[in-house]
Amino acid sequence: MSRITLVQVGMGTVGGETIAQVIANRNRWWVDFGLDVRIGAVIGRGGALVTTEPDGLADELLRGLVHSRRAGTALREAAAGHELVEAPEAIALLINQGPVIVMDAAAGEETAALDARALASGAGVVLSNKAPLALPRENPIGAELWASAGPRGHLRYEATCGAGLPVISTLRTLIDGGDAPVENTGALSGTLGAIFTDLGNGANFSEAVLAAKEKGFTEPDPRDDLSGLDVARKALILARTIERRVNLDEIAVENLVPEELRETSVAEFLARVSELDDEWSRRAETARAAGATLKYVATVPADGPIAVGVREVPTSSLLGALQGPENIVVMRTTRYHENPLTVVGPGAGAAVTAAGMTGDMLALGTLLMSRG
Amino acid sequence: MSRITLVQVGMGTVGGETIAQVIANRNRWWVDFGLDVRIGAVIGRGGALVTTEPDGLADELLRGLVHSRRAGTALREAAAGHELVEAPEAIALLINQGPVIVMDAAAGEETAALDARALASGAGVVLSNKAPLALPRENPIGAELWASAGPRGHLRYEATCGAGLPVISTLRTLIDGGDAPVENTGALSGTLGAIFTDLGNGANFSEAVLAAKEKGFTEPDPRDDLSGLDVARKALILARTIERRVNLDEIAVENLVPEELRETSVAEFLARVSELDDEWSRRAETARAAGATLKYVATVPADGPIAVGVREVPTSSLLGALQGPENIVVMRTTRYHENPLTVVGPGAGAAVTAAGMTGDMLALGTLLMSRG
The missing domain is CATH 3.30.360.10 (Dihydrodipicolinate Reductase; domain 2)
Structure with a gap:
């Protein structure tokens, strides 16, 4: 199996661009990495819109949702005609079908629990959202997220620090190689x-x-x-x-x-x-x-x-x-x-931040395919 | 199986440091990556010294060989008491035992054929040696090497351009993400x-x-x-x-x-x-x-x-x-x-160049373990 299902959390400037980059690059990733990347759900404040199709949410629907979000329309309204479900339910449903990566491009701490729950159920998580990683150490959710941030964990966060610049990956490579x-x-x-x-x-x-x-x-x-x-x-x-x-x-x-x-x-x-x-x-x-x-x-x-x-x-x-x-x-x-x-x-900007997220997604996707 | 066997080609300044870094970081890689990295053979101009032990060549022996090489002693002489075999034979022997990565820290084109042969037989190759990648396009060996340099191939070469600086990996991440x-x-x-x-x-x-x-x-x-x-x-x-x-x-x-x-x-x-x-x-x-x-x-x-x-x-x-x-x-x-x-x-120096090679080795090792 080579299908990776993405769950896009947040469809603002960065989230919308991430969706656009996935649509634009799916074919390249299939050819170059052997990864069939589909978007299985989008999650906004009003709930989750989850796919019923093997190919994931249709490109046209996704483009429409991003466009509506940019015009200020809430997901519930923009997704009229489609039923919304609770976010954890959407992720659970998709995880039953194969490897899942949650792409958290939201702002604020509210998505931290969802991210931690996704990790606990075997999904990968990619963050541009800094807030979950800034929770106090005493907060069990923050601790769970950081416990997944090492080489064998399934959390990646390049885009939280310098957008698409190779900062976190470079630090990790230095440390992994025994540098201090x-x-x-x-x-x-x-x-x-x-x-x-x-x-x-x-x-x-x-x-x-x-x-x-x-x-x-x-x-x-x-x-x-x-x-x-x-x-x-x-x-x-x-x-x-x-x-x-x-x-x-x-x-x-x-x-x-x-x-x-x-x-x-x-x-x-x-x-x-x-x-x-x-x-x-x-x-x-x-x-x-x-x-x-x-x-x-x-x-x-x-x-x-x-x-x-x-x-x-x-x-x-x-x-x-x-x-x-x-x-x-x-x-x-x-x-x-x-x-x-x-x-x-x-170190900022929608295109480079989204690219930071898709870079993490490809690395994590390759890893999940091998362990799934 | 989580054992990765390295074949060290060249034991000069960079090759010697690569061996030292492997010895110093084996335990970390086991804990952090679940990779049991052993050095299965060293290859010099005189031939290959190949292990007969499950743990690979002993640390003491390796340190001695590096020390001798730095003092100007040829491998054949430094390895006195151990039989040398032909380089391709050593690699073939080790590949039968599991995933192999050839670490080419030599200088010059002479190792290019060995690298290409290792790739063809399923091994990974990590280069700090620039010469094999600079062969003319018409040279079938150079063409084979470059054919393995993409995301699904098993050749990595960060250390050929800027030593340990994240140059090649950054370019690849940009291109993989759809940037031009x-x-x-x-x-x-x-x-x-x-x-x-x-x-x-x-x-x-x-x-x-x-x-x-x-x-x-x-x-x-x-x-x-x-x-x-x-x-x-x-x-x-x-x-x-x-x-x-x-x-x-x-x-x-x-x-x-x-x-x-x-x-x-x-x-x-x-x-x-x-x-x-x-x-x-x-x-x-x-x-x-x-x-x-x-x-x-x-x-x-x-x-x-x-x-x-x-x-x-x-x-x-x-x-x-x-x-x-x-x-x-x-x-x-x-x-x-x-x-x-x-x-x-x-962009030069033994420690950072060797670290560029071990970084590639870890990425490739993770990939080979999943596909092996």
Whole structure:
């Protein structure tokens, strides 16, 4: 048997693109890998639409659902004429028919229990959703997910840290080969990268924030980026990947939004963000005078404090030379000590994030076929 | 069955380190991957020493052989007391006992036929040796090797291009996911990287060459690096990885050794290399005046001429900012178009090259176990 059944959880920007890439590449995967990849179910907030056909949900239906979702229509409405079932029921039904991979492109912790349950019943899980992997260690669901994240487990999560960039896979290959991580550092937010590049080029902080918002780099509320929480989650995932037993609340996070602007409306925040300009211009100038530039950096050593926040980095370093929304991860290990191994590139975007997920899916699919 | 038998071809710097890493990590691989990795044979110029034991060649014997090889002793002499057999015979014997992976860390084309024969008989092959993959397309052995280089084949070659850097695996993941390569560019010679960094910092060409030689970055005859042939082979491997059907002689190679110095002794070359200083200083100065710096660059587009040679690149680019012996590969694809995916780090060295080979071995071992 060579059929792999995917369950797509979340059909937003990344989930929709994942579906599009599966449709576009099914034939290639059959020829190149001998894998017959079908989409057996899609899961949204309203429930699951599950296939009754051997080929899975029809391409036309899938395209229609993605289109409806982008137009803001809920799954229940978009799937009119098709019965929805409970998500766990859909997965159980499909697992009875052969190897299943759950593709979690949702946002937030709500899908974590579903993912853990899928793993427990023998399915694979691929995540672009960071939240389930950022649960506290004391949470049994989070613990179950991480227990499946090693070489023999069936969970993959490349797309949670740097989208399609080879970050997690590279760290795993280094560790599997007997290398020992010393420190990972990186700029892991395209939004903050764009803002600090503008700041380094002389823009005011408020100009930089507004420009990033206009270019679509920020969340609808830019404070979701400026808080550093997204970067802290990625730092936590990197830390746990190098086998550190830590929780999110143990990571020191520099929140770029001062307390007095945290509870206001978005409009008021945007109107008042210029109050921060003078201080940021001073900090940027101090850095410049020292041959350095400001970057929002995650520092994840093998031992000692993990931190995310603004640091002065030499302009001549790869990290300091980074321009705009790109991400960088600098991996220093016992073997890559004097000169680290560095990966640079876009760390966000639907196409590359979905490609990160399909890459994981192919690796996991090959493994599941052999063990199924 | 979970036993994977390795056949180590070549026990020089990389081969010796591969053996050391296997001995050091066998237990980890058993625990993490369920793979029981033994070394079943070592192959040198004099023949093959093959195990008669279920656990493979003993660690002590292997360490002794590597030590002898480093001291310049041939395998036949170092293995005194053990009978040597013909290399193909050793592989055939081991294949009868289960999955085999041939680890070719030799140099030169001589092992290509052995590698192809191993593949044909069902073994996997892992290469750090570039030469077999650089054979002309018309050569049936080269064609057989490349036919096994795809997702369903049993040949892996990460360590041929950038040592342990994730270059080939990243390109494969991009292509497998449906992305289309546009152009790969890179600095793929640590030796030439060190030389051009010194030149950019104001050194004379001859000073830069002699400094690289003293630091152990060059081949015994630095002209082997300066000829560009090693970079051309890597460019060819990159080109064939993105499915270009080309031969080495179709790549334009800038040889940095002028004709009159190609046939002299090494000593005479080193004595006369300062004759080149004035021209290189002029070229470096011209670049500097244009905000650029000289790098020895491989350019591998999806279509059109492939070239390796000296180019002026902007100092502010990642490629231009590269310092010393590090390698860089810039991958531009349909999805990574505006901002490419870039990998930077040491592209040579025994430990990282051997790690590139063991990484391939683990991936292939997992695959062979499932299909064996």
